[in-house]
Amino acid sequence: MFSVMGAKHAREEPNPFRAFLLSSSNSPPILAIVDLECYRGDNLLFTGLAFQLREGQLMQIEGANGSGKTSLLRILAGLSRSSEGEVRWRGLDILRQRAVYFSEMAYLGHALGVKADLSPIENLKIALALAGLPFDEDAVYRVLERTGLQGREEIPARSLSAGQKQRVALARLLVCPAKLWIMDEPFTALDVDGVALVRGLLENHLEKGGMAVLTSHQAVEVRGDVVRLNLSDR
Amino acid sequence: MFQAFYALLKRDLLLAFRHRGELANPLLFFLMIVTLYPLGVSPETEMLRKIAPGVIWIAALLAALFSLENLFRSDFEDGALEQMLLSAQPLSLLALAKVLAHWLVSGVPMLLLAPVLGLLLSMPEKAILALELTLGLGTPLLSLVGAIGVALTVGLRRGGVLLTLLVMPLYIPVLIFATNAVTAAAAGMPIAGQIYFLASLLMLALTLAPVAIAAALRISVS
Numbered sequence: 001m002f003s004v005m006g007a008k009h010a011r012e013e014p015n016p017f018r019a020f021l022l023s024s025s026n027s028p029p030i031l032a033i034v035d036l037e038c039y040r041g042d043n044l045l046f047t048g049l050a051f052q053l054r055e056g057q058l059m060q061i062e063g064a065n066g067s068g069k070t071s072l073l074r075i076l077a078g079l080s081r082s083s084e085g086e087v088r089w090r091g092l093d094i095l096r097q098r099a100v101y102f103s104e105m106a107y108l109g110h111a112l113g114v115k116a117d118l119s120p121i122e123n124l125k126i127a128l129a130l131a132g133l134p135f136d137e138d139a140v141y142r143v144l145e146r147t148g149l150q151g152r153e154e155i156p157a158r159s160l161s162a163g164q165k166q167r168v169a170l171a172r173l174l175v176c177p178a179k180l181w182i183m184d185e186p187f188t189a190l191d192v193d194g195v196a197l198v199r200g201l202l203e204n205h206l207e208k209g210g211m212a213v214l215t216s217h218q219a220v221e222v223r224g225d226v227v228r229l230n231l232s233d234r
Numbered sequence: 235m236f237q238a239f240y241a242l243l244k245r246d247l248l249l250a251f252r253h254r255g256e257l258a259n260p261l262l263f264f265l266m267i268v269t270l271y272p273l274g275v276s277p278e279t280e281m282l283r284k285i286a287p288g289v290i291w292i293a294a295l296l297a298a299l300f301s302l303e304n305l306f307r308s309d310f311e312d313g314a315l316e317q318m319l320l321s322a323q324p325l326s327l328l329a330l331a332k333v334l335a336h337w338l339v340s341g342v343p344m345l346l347l348a349p350v351l352g353l354l355l356s357m358p359e360k361a362i363l364a365l366e367l368t369l370g371l372g373t374p375l376l377s378l379v380g381a382i383g384v385a386l387t388v389g390l391r392r393g394g395v396l397l398t399l400l401v402m403p404l405y406i407p408v409l410i411f412a413t414n415a416v417t418a419a420a421a422g423m424p425i426a427g428q429i430y431f432l433a434s435l436l437m438l439a440l441t442l443a444p445v446a447i448a449a450a451l452r453i454s455v456s
Binding site (some may be wrong): 074077080107110111113119131 | 235237238240241242245248252255265308311312313314316317318319320321322323324328455456
């Protein structure tokens, strides 16, 4: 339905079994969380947390406000450190291979990382440079069109709405291909079309063997191999 | 790797250009301190000539500190800093790009304004030359060292006072060598020693400060 990089997409033959094969239990886990423990101040948020994620899997983290969803995501992204345990990417602690991990992971946090004084195009340009990728104007325009920002490519993000800024951040995920998407509340601020867009992007991402970890208050049905983790139950 | 460095440098210069009004702030501050001295102390040429190196250098130092405070602020608030931290590029290089951009928009204008202020305080020609030399070596040094403190305090709501306390002691050697060089030049003495010392400090900061800034940013954001 959607295509990120037109040429790349055309080369890949659609394979209905691909998603199934990738999510079968035979494929080794890429992301593994081992005995994670996290404190906020003196409060224990969670301890002994462990799970694994394989290609084509999505993990939806649920939990009440203050149950540590964002803290967990920040640890997974390598922004914060856990008091105990580690996050492993392809079997190695992420803190020991930051450059490798960061080149395969994309993080979309509460703060979107969209500069208000730069246009969507300029924002994506710097994102590409930080990822070490060349700037392909046509591809970037295509991605912005796909995320519903056509006609707004060159106006400062300051004059965009909250939902549109979120779309700029989503466009960043698309121009810098990453295997693992870590998204903190990706559906807030988005309209009905926006929610459908994110769902479509996630389904497409999982189908191609990508992985995603996201927090969400709303139950958003994403087709594919979805695992749920509730932090409040623990 | 250097693509990211240039891109970030260009981005920061572009952002500074879009906020031209804010650019003038530290420069006006610098100008005001220096011009207020003749009014406040004494308009006598002999007196002004004597205090000029110290006045200009203290003003430059405070203006540098004042302008540094917001170096990482907006990036911290809108999440751009997180994205920088999560880049596969070396963070120290990105930090260096940010400091360089900051120096280009705040340090260089001061460098251009300083000779005029030197004339205003009736400094001799030789001393103005020495002033330029020391500011040329000293302002990037102030930016690099100050950025470590800014990186450490960016996560705090009122980091201003702490920043001053952290950074001021590190600024003092720069101030001493720089003003000493300018005073010596005015008296017609050689200043090679002080200049070499400032240059070596700059080299030291240029190689080590980016690493310290990167480590400080990781602590602040976590």
